Amino acid sequence: MTLREQQPYRQNPLLRLSYSLIAPLYDAIIDRPMRDARRHSLRTLPTDASRRILISGVGTGLDLPLLPALHRYTALDFNLAMLAHARPRGKDLDVGFVLGDSMALPFAGSHFDHVVLHLILAVVPEPQRCLSEAVRVLKPGGTIILFDKFLQPRQRAPLRRLFNVITRRFATRMDVVFEEVLTAAPELQVLSDEPMLANGWFRRIELQKTR
Ligand SMILES: C[S@@+](CC[C@H](N)C(=O)[O-])C[C@H]1O[C@@H](n2cnc3c(N)ncnc32)[C@H](O)[C@@H]1O
Known part of the structure; x- marks a missing residue:
């Protein structure tokens, strides 16, 4: 197996470097405009019994203060600077922080009860691989x-496709079609699909692994 296959983020190593530069600015840009959407998105996590939950591409941990405290969380990111910002936000949670690649998760299959993919699927070079990995560990x-x-x-x-030529290198893709990504995971059923921000450009989608 080649290094790129073991660590698929190496297809675009610039992305990891650029998130080190983005880390100190990230909250100022993303926190306020997305907070209500985040809270809404996380509302369906259960609150009855403790479950294992993976947050793949946790970033600076803006989801962490919005999570119910009873679960056991694993928060993964490929960038140490982002994880350093996330750590203090997990102080009231049972959470383990892991340096790793969302497209090659360092976990056994069928390990987690829920996986949170907030603003990661359209960031990675291979969204299908990111989704397939989430399904594998679920x-x-x-x-x-x-x-x-x-x-x-x-x-x-x-315009978005034009900007994508640049933004995909150092921040995010703008050309990802969810329905195309979903074809990689036939075992997923769409439970809900809601337009959220920017006239439905942002969507909140809940999926269930059926088998
Ligand atoms: C746009 S931020 C989203 C962060 C967080 N999920 C949120 O909702 O604010 C994307 C995050 O994904 C991380 N990331 C990008 N590619 C990754 C990969 N291949 N594996 C793990 N993390 C990755 C970046 O370091 C960054 O923290």
Whole structure:
């Protein structure tokens, strides 16, 4: 197996470097405009019994203060600077921080009850691989909570596709079509799909692993 296959983020190593530069500015740009959407997105996590929950691409940990305290969390990111910002936000949670790649998760199959994918699927170079990995580590019956920006199938969006040529290198893709990503995971059923911000460019999608 080549190094790129073991660590698929190496397809675009610039992205990891650039998130080190973005880390100190991230909260100022993202926190306020997204906070209500985050809270809304996380509302379906259970509150009855403790579960194992993976937050893949945790970033600076803006989700952490919004999570119910009874679960056992694993928060993964490939960037140490982002994880350093996230750590203090997890002080009231049972959370382990892991340096790793969302496209090659360092966990056994069927390990988690829920996976949170907030603003990560449209960031990685291979969203299908990121989703497939989330499905692999999820138990049958478990759910994925997804919040991200997606183009609609056959949507032209010429400006976004133009910007994507640059933004995909150092921040995020703008050309990801969720329906195309989903074809990589036939064991997923869509439980809900809601437009959220920016006229539905951002969507909150909940998926269940059926088998
Ligand atoms: C746009 S931020 C989203 C952070 C957080 N989920 C949120 O909702 O604010 C994307 C995060 O994904 C991380 N990331 C990008 N590619 C990754 C990869 N291949 N594996 C793990 N983390 C990755 C970046 O370091 C960054 O922290």
